Amino acid sequence: MLTDWDDYRVFLTLARERSLTAAAKALNVSHPTVARRVKSLEDAIGARLFDRLPDGYVLTPAAEQLLADVEAMDDAAQAIERRSLGLTDTARGTVRVSVGEHMMQFLTRHLVELRDRLPEIEIEFHVTHLMANLSRREADISIREVVPDAADLVTRRIGRFRYAVYGTPQLVGQIGSPERDALNGSLAYLPWIGFDEEHHYMPGQAWISRLLGNRSPAIRTNNGNSLHYAVSSGAGVTVLPCFVGDADPSLVRATPVLEDVIADQWMLVHRDLRTLPRVRAMMDELARLFQKEKEALEGTV
Numbered sequence: 001m002l003t004d005w006d007d008y009r010v011f012l013t014l015a016r017e018r019s020l021t022a023a024a025k026a027l028n029v030s031h032p033t034v035a036r037r038v039k040s041l042e043d044a045i046g047a048r049l050f051d052r053l054p055d056g057y058v059l060t061p062a063a064e065q066l067l068a069d070v071e072a073m074d075d076a077a078q079a080i081e082r083r084s085l086g087l088t089d090t091a092r093g094t095v096r097v098s099v100g101e102h103m104m105q106f107l108t109r110h111l112v113e114l115r116d117r118l119p120e121i122e123i124e125f126h127v128t129h130l131m132a133n134l135s136r137r138e139a140d141i142s143i144r145e146v147v148p149d150a151a152d153l154v155t156r157r158i159g160r161f162r163y164a165v166y167g168t169p170q171l172v173g174q175i176g177s178p179e180r181d182a183l184n185g186s187l188a189y190l191p192w193i194g195f196d197e198e199h200h201y202m203p204g205q206a207w208i209s210r211l212l213g214n215r216s217p218a219i220r221t222n223n224g225n226s227l228h229y230a231v232s233s234g235a236g237v238t239v240l241p242c243f244v245g246d247a248d249p250s251l252v253r254a255t256p257v258l259e260d261v262i263a264d265q266w267m268l269v270h271r272d273l274r275t276l277p278r279v280r281a282m283m284d285e286l287a288r289l290f291q292k293e294k295e296a297l298e299g300t301v
Helices: 003-015 020-026 029-045 061-087 102-108 113-117 169-173 178-182 205-212 223-231 277-292 295-296
Strands: 050-053 056-059 093-099 121-127 141-144 153-167 194-197 220-221 236-239 263-272
Touching: 003 020, 003 029, 003 061, 020 029, 020 153, 020 169, 061 102, 093 102, 093 277, 102 113, 102 121, 102 223, 102 295, 113 277, 141 277, 153 169, 153 277, 194 205, 194 223, 194 236, 205 236, 220 223, 223 236, 263 277
Parallel strands: 093 121, 093 141, 194 220
Antiparallel strands: 050 056, 141 263, 153 236, 153 263
């Protein structure tokens, strides 16, 4: 028996989130609404869909059989929504861009220029380490350092970040000439700041691990801006993108550019959205901006 698509959508969200609170937040509805929709679907199909356990809502065997079909329905609904935008879309409205903290620092410096060149487009930035799901329109454009293996995405390399070790002049002054760092290993004895274990994949963290050996940075964080602020305060040294460290008057380079720490920057868009005028205009402007600021983006040796 067919039922309201909203019931299936609520079921799918609860299956993914595993809690009424998270599902209600994701759907922007109340807890009772989620519970009522799930009960409506259960009544319609004549089967219980969830067991409520201490660690959350768990799919029943009946729900597991239903889940794949509902996911296919959701994919189709998302595709219809994306393609229907092209029927009336113009180069105006909101474009959502997903970026990491350091990329946001770069773009923030150019917001006035972006607004001047795209006056009819509102820009919504989503700053996160996580990859946005472009199929579900969590963002229209994403700029990332890795390219996911997804056939429905169009990718374009737009730049490259280069990195060096930075600290305050007081800390860096303790090691003498940067050219001797590779020989005397004095860098390893400075106080270090880095990302936490969950973010060990961030650029430069493997280089820090090799330098410190069995030791971990004494201060660790999960946020790139916090990393930058901590280094600027004099709490330690770390690896930063050159365009970030060089622009901070409180920091100096402790090393030349690290030749083995490079992060290509990729612009990602769903293939159904790449020709929409407002998305296309934003993509072209971001690419133009990176080309114009290539030297700043890549850093200077």
